Amino acid sequence: MTSAQRPAGREAADDPVTRAVTRFFAEERVAVLATLIRHVGGDFQLAEDALQDALASAVRAWRRDGVPRKPGAWITVAARRSAIDRLRRESSQSERAGRLAESARLGGEDTAVAHDDDIEDDRLRLVFTACHPALAPAARVALTLRVVGGLTTGEIARAFLVAEPTMGKRIVRAKRKIAAAGIAYRVPRAEELPERLEAVLRVAYLIFNEGYSASAGTVLVRGELCAEAIRLQRLLAELLPEEAEVWGLLALMLLHDARRASRVSDGGDWVALTEQDPSTWDRDRTAEGVGALTRALRLGAPGPYQLQAAVTALHMKGVEEGATDWPRMAHLYGVLAGLDPSPVVALNRAAAVGFAEGPERGLALLGPLLRHPALSGYPPLHATHADLLGRSGDPAGAAEAYRRAIALSTNDVERAELRRRLGRSA
Template sequence: MARAFREEGPGILATLIGQVGDFQLAEDALQDAFAAAVATWPRDGVPDRPGAWITTTARRRAIDRLRRERGLADRIVRLAHAAALEAAGDEEDPGEPPPIGDDRLRLMFTCCHPALALEARVALTLKSLGGLTTAEVARALLTSEPAMAQRLVRAKRRIAAAGIPYRVPPAHLLPERLSGVLAVVYLVFNEGYAPGDGDRLVRGELCAEAIRLGRLLVRLMGDDPETLGLLALMLLQDARRGARVDGDGAAVPLDRQDREQWDRGRIAEGVRALDEALVLRAPGPYQLQAAIAALHATAPEAAATDWAQIAALYAELDRRAPSPVVRINRAAALAFAGSPEAGLSLLQPLVSDPRLAAYAPLHAAHAELLRRVDAPEAARAAYDRAIAATANAVQRAELTRRRALVA
């Protein structure tokens, strides 16, 4: 039953929202339908097409709820629409589930609408399209279940109050809106790949959910190069998951990882997605990052990594999508390519920026480059700043280990 809810729920919810025009009503009706399944399937047996059964039952429960509130004019309109769909459905093969692809795409754009706060977009996407329970979303985003429930309620109220349309944006808005959807999916992935706090280096359940959403988006959007690029990037990064932590839970740096533990299936799928994107000749930031990840993933050993090419790709990424994170990674790549002094020069304006004073990755990169130019005292001080700014216990332990190695 739980499997059916996780697998069928998001698509059915997307269809119901389109039919009844109300996020909360559709969610409540879907819950009613699953409760009915729990009550009847053990007695009557699981239907041949569980998704179709749940869809039909949920639509009927939504109609029942609308009838009980038929005093509201807008509910009357939705009741008429839902009743017409129900009548049409009775004349069709009840075992044939409705198409859900377009509905899922509409739901994805609704959950990621820019009128919603970013944290609300992430939570709503995980809840509605990921099929996670409120408790699971709360655990994933490191907050309490009551607080998450309130966040989700506020997001759905915002959708209703702002009249956010349940649709794929028109063509002239699609590029801008799609970039927002991709950003939410990648944010989910990054929260799993590099958690900001907690006691785990990797939260695989979030990485897996982001990749599932990425695959869904590729299937729904067709040949969009940046969507393919994002999927490739996530697959190639996640392929290293099994080697990033040792048996004691300690972090294993990239150059010390056992590459036999890397997921070759994920790497192959990621490279294929990247190749499909590059053929379209519309390079963008996700494709550039995926190309960098591919150079890491396909190098037979750490020493064979093409750091000069990686530094060049980061330079292009910095030109297209400049950010401190990109510049930090570019500086590290320059150092690995044999130019730590050039990397330090690139980092210096960032180190002097008070807005980045508590950004641990900056200080960790600075410390490593200072170590490479034989400035141990300055390197230890930079490591101290990185350790003080790190909330994740595993990352903090790794930084402490590196500091102890500075001569």
């Protein structure tokens, strides 16, 4: 889907058609698309185009005739019909017999969902297909974010810190590679799973991140993406119960999601973790997250997601107790940097060290990151720089860094918070 097909959030909020399409996106789009891809033999582009046709038809028909009792079923049928029409129009003479046989199967009654290694969820099948080893690692993640998460190309580009046209080409190439290589649309066999796991975890992680801190738009949190990432991660935990990092990532998601409602005030303003009211956190989510982290640690195979979850748990404990253990936090980030030497991890470590050892020490670690090309357009880098400068006694430098962060931010809630910090630092 392109951003043009996405339902408007606040526009026409009382319009029943808009509400129905919004609900479809949140609750049924991925399942319908995933099943449609299976029905058309793994052709991602054909399925996406057919679903886009169906959504356009739905808006026109529902405005004329009213929203049907089962909007998802209506869109599913329309998408299948569109896929049949596209198969008939686009098949070459040499392909016509086989492709029309496929369209005939599409046109029949609903068939039972096929089983692959006892996994009954087409969405999980979709994730593993998009993460096939035949695709480049970055392409696996980008394609799955596109078709599973429903993110726009621009949102994915920002998650990867690359230009939007570059990401668009990457996604197109991934779809073509799947078609050309005849990659099977299935969950891999048990012996294939470990080599595919890293990319799948990265997919779920980035989907959750986009939901938890939306890269653009008027809202900070997109709850449907958080829920989808957690749902997929729970399925992975069922599939690979002995993989520590699966439980570590589930713990990280749950601990963050437990605080979702407290991250924005009633007035729509950003609320920093240190300013949140722990009594508003979801206790069931927190307990489940701590349980997942405990299970991960007991498996005795430390990894980046477990360390991030441990950092989050430590920070939450600090807010509840009124004092954060910054030296321990900085230590954990140091260990994490050894396992995942990414610039974002280095940025978080610099921030933690700035609290544990003083802003001057944090600024020393931040210096190389300010020259890192991948972070030049990353607002949190400049916001962290501003905070460290302000606490080191350089208000003018802090103000300039805040202005840089504001100019780069594409999220309204984030931008408003940065302006508040700028005003406070003056």
